[in-house]
Amino acid sequence: MTQNRQWVITANPQGLVKESDFEWRQTPVPSPGENQVLVRNIYLSLDPANRVWMNGAETYMPALHLNQVMWGGTLGVVEESRHSGFQPGDLVQGRGGWQDYALSDGSDLSKLPAQRQVPLTAFFGLFGHIGLTAYFGLLDIGKPKPGDTLVVSAAAGAVGSLTGQIGKIKDCRVVGLAGSEEKCRWITEELGFDAAINYKTESVRDALQHHCPKGIDIYFDNVGGRILEIALGLINVHARIPVCGAISQYNATAPVPGPANLSVLITKRARMEGFVVVDYLHRSREAIPDLSKWYAEGRLRYRVDVVKGLENTPSAINKLFDGSNQGKLIVQISGEP
Amino acid sequence: MTQNRQWVITANPQGLVKESDFEWRQTPVPSPGENQVLVRNIYLSLDPANRVWMNGAETYMPALHLNQVMWGGTLGVVEESRHSGFQPGDLVQGRGGWQDYALSDGSDLSKLPAQRQVPLTAFFGLFGHIGLTAYFGLLDIGKPKPGDTLVVSAAAGAVGSLTGQIGKIKDCRVVGLAGSEEKCRWITEELGFDAAINYKTESVRDALQHHCPKGIDIYFDNVGGRILEIALGLINVHARIPVCGAISQYNATAPVPGPANLSVLITKRARMEGFVVVDYLHRSREAIPDLSKWYAEGRLRYRVDVVKGLENTPSAINKLFDGSNQGKLIVQISGEP
Numbered sequence: 001m002t003q004n005r006q007w008v009i010t011a012n013p014q015g016l017v018k019e020s021d022f023e024w025r026q027t028p029v030p031s032p033g034e035n036q037v038l039v040r041n042i043y044l045s046l047d048p049a050n051r052v053w054m055n056g057a058e059t060y061m062p063a064l065h066l067n068q069v070m071w072g073g074t075l076g077v078v079e080e081s082r083h084s085g086f087q088p089g090d091l092v093q094g095r096g097g098w099q100d101y102a103l104s105d106g107s108d109l110s111k112l113p114a115q116r117q118v119p120l121t122a123f124f125g126l127f128g129h130i131g132l133t134a135y136f137g138l139l140d141i142g143k144p145k146p147g148d149t150l151v152v153s154a155a156a157g158a159v160g161s162l163t164g165q166i167g168k169i170k171d172c173r174v175v176g177l178a179g180s181e182e183k184c185r186w187i188t189e190e191l192g193f194d195a196a197i198n199y200k201t202e203s204v205r206d207a208l209q210h211h212c213p214k215g216i217d218i219y220f221d222n223v224g225g226r227i228l229e230i231a232l233g234l235i236n237v238h239a240r241i242p243v244c245g246a247i248s249q250y251n252a253t254a255p256v257p258g259p260a261n262l263s264v265l266i267t268k269r270a271r272m273e274g275f276v277v278v279d280y281l282h283r284s285r286e287a288i289p290d291l292s293k294w295y296a297e298g299r300l301r302y303r304v305d306v307v308k309g310l311e312n313t314p315s316a317i318n319k320l321f322d323g324s325n326q327g328k329l330i331v332q333i334s335g336e337p
Numbered sequence: 338m339t340q341n342r343q344w345v346i347t348a349n350p351q352g353l354v355k356e357s358d359f360e361w362r363q364t365p366v367p368s369p370g371e372n373q374v375l376v377r378n379i380y381l382s383l384d385p386a387n388r389v390w391m392n393g394a395e396t397y398m399p400a401l402h403l404n405q406v407m408w409g410g411t412l413g414v415v416e417e418s419r420h421s422g423f424q425p426g427d428l429v430q431g432r433g434g435w436q437d438y439a440l441s442d443g444s445d446l447s448k449l450p451a452q453r454q455v456p457l458t459a460f461f462g463l464f465g466h467i468g469l470t471a472y473f474g475l476l477d478i479g480k481p482k483p484g485d486t487l488v489v490s491a492a493a494g495a496v497g498s499l500t501g502q503i504g505k506i507k508d509c510r511v512v513g514l515a516g517s518e519e520k521c522r523w524i525t526e527e528l529g530f531d532a533a534i535n536y537k538t539e540s541v542r543d544a545l546q547h548h549c550p551k552g553i554d555i556y557f558d559n560v561g562g563r564i565l566e567i568a569l570g571l572i573n574v575h576a577r578i579p580v581c582g583a584i585s586q587y588n589a590t591a592p593v594p595g596p597a598n599l600s601v602l603i604t605k606r607a608r609m610e611g612f613v614v615v616d617y618l619h620r621s622r623e624a625i626p627d628l629s630k631w632y633a634e635g636r637l638r639y640r641v642d643v644v645k646g647l648e649n650t651p652s653a654i655n656k657l658f659d660g661s662n663q664g665k666l667i668v669q670i671s672g673e674p
Contacts, residue, residue, distance in 0.1 A: 052604075059604040060574075224600055237397075246600035258595025263561055263583035265611030267389075267396040272609045274602030 134162035141242035154222035156183035229259035303327030471499035478579035491559035493520035566596035640664030
């Protein structure tokens with residue numbers, strides 16, 4: 001390939017992402033300068049946070065300006081290197097964006113082990129930012145104790161499914177909310193959640209009351225909105241609410257009111273705490289051995305939903321918001337070596 | 338006096354408290370049984386939380402049922418004792434409620450020092466639940482660091498005024514919100530706040546932006562509602578929001594939406610944490626020496642707003658909600674010994 005195909009963001013989406021919010025460009029594949037590497041992107045991670053970046057405001061990331069290649073986490077292979085730390089053929093995780101090839105000075109790259117027991121996609125589905133989000137969000141912010149009741153929203157999602165399983169490993173009662181019968185079966189029958197609630201067909205309040213007879217000690221919030229309000233109504237004294245995402249609001253075109261019962265935080269002496277995984281990347285060595293061990297023991301499972309073709313990326317990301325993805329959403333840009 | 342005058346709650350108020358939500362009863366002054374004491378109430382504390390109790394739902398307190406004497410914190414003097422721990426004449430702090438006399442088994446009473454350097458009302462205005470709320474809410478939940486910007490709402494109130502002063506003692510930049518020019522002058526000129534904002538006449542957003550050029554590290558929330566939403570919009574990374582009260586909502590007759598920007602907790606990795614002072618009463622020995630020392634050094638000031646007459650209690654409590662109180666609101670029920 002001599003052309004580098006790119007999705008360039010040209011408009012801040014209103015509501016769901018549209019292909020017309022991006023421009024499909026083809027530019028020559030660049031050559032690495034001194035101390036640079038050229039990476040061929042193999043897999044692109046699609047995450048709910050991408051939608052937040054597209055609004056163009058500063059978040060935990062600087063503002064994403066229009067007319068640049070859309071950001072995204074990638075797994076790739078080094079094609080050319082003028083950097084002493086990388087050799088052609090090295091597999092790397094980085095932030096290569098929505099394109100075939102990316103130049104890097106190496107500062108955003110981490111090398112993947114040459115010998116590995118897991119598929120390459122596991123570095124998105126189990127390790128990497130997804131695993132660290134679930135691990136530190138639950139353990140550092142949620143502080144589970146044996147016997148705690150843990151409720152996880154978007155529980156069949158990449159982060160939610162790992163969070164619930166780690167909750168089981170930590171001897172919590174785990175109740176997950178998901179948007180289809182298939183997802184509910186998967187998290188209970190395959191992943192070992194104690195109960196699942198189909199938030200599209202059941203009364204979430206009634207079902208949570210039923211499945212959480214001792215109240216909620218930890219609500220791991222991936223969605224915000226209505227479900228957050230219902231969960232707040234059922235929290236126990238000293239409950240913890242790690243705030244991981246607010247996916248229900250990411251496509252809102254007008255402000256969405258917050259929970260009307262927020263002051264229950266006072267009467268329940270409860271804590272809501274937001275976090276982003278970038279703050280924990282430097283502590284990945286604490287998490288990876290646990291995640292690897294639990295995976296090897298069969299106590300941690302994941303699944304990936306791989307959409308083929310960079311050209312399909314703008315439509316693929318909406319699978320996160322209509323709930324049609326089954327597992328960690330990934331775009332395959334090119335073949336594995 | 339041979340009659341015990343009492344305010345008995347007979348209806349859950351809708352909106353502001355009305356005298357008709359209570360019944361004025363006169364019953365004979367009771368005699369203490371074995372291991373009981375009879376306390377004559379001198380001062381009654383009126384606090385925003387009282388309004389929450391009146392809704393009759395379980396909070397951090399059990400549900401307040403109708404047809405009982407309204408609860409309230411009191412300072413009083415032991416009139417008769419059949420309890421080995423108390424003598425007639427002992428000054429005590431307790432939960433004597435909205436009445437002239439209260440019986441107690443002593444478990445809710447703490448004796449005040451016989452020799453004291455401060456007026457009796459200081460045990461409401463400076464020590465007791467008010468001082469402990471400010472002390473632990475700011476220091477334990479807010480975790481101020483030198484140079485932090487601390488914003489306090491209801492800053493001329495009993496808790497808010499102490500919170501801001503403790504913030505100054507901890508070398509924070511302190512900005513207070515209050516509802517009159519007089520209150521704004523008091524907290525800046527007398528109490529040493531760096532800036533005050535009159536939330537009734539100024540644009541809170543513009544004024545906060547102006548007075549918090551480095552953003553907000555701690556927002557000590559006494560009010561909830563609109564001001565919480567504005568403050569959230571200005572928080573820094575790793576901000577802390579001790580949630581002490583939501584006074585703007587206590588008289589609401591319909592659900593009040595929460596802040597539409599609550600998910601800023603994620604991008605700012607911020608923490609909102611509710612607390613109630615009853616959880617800290619056992620740690621009062623940590624706080625009282627500091628509060629006493631700072632008071633003696635002139636670094637901590639307070640003022641009390643004393644309404645005379647138990648009969649005026651139902652109307653007096655609304656001063657907390659229309660902002661007409663100046664300092665800690667207290668009802669004087671009987672004379673000091």
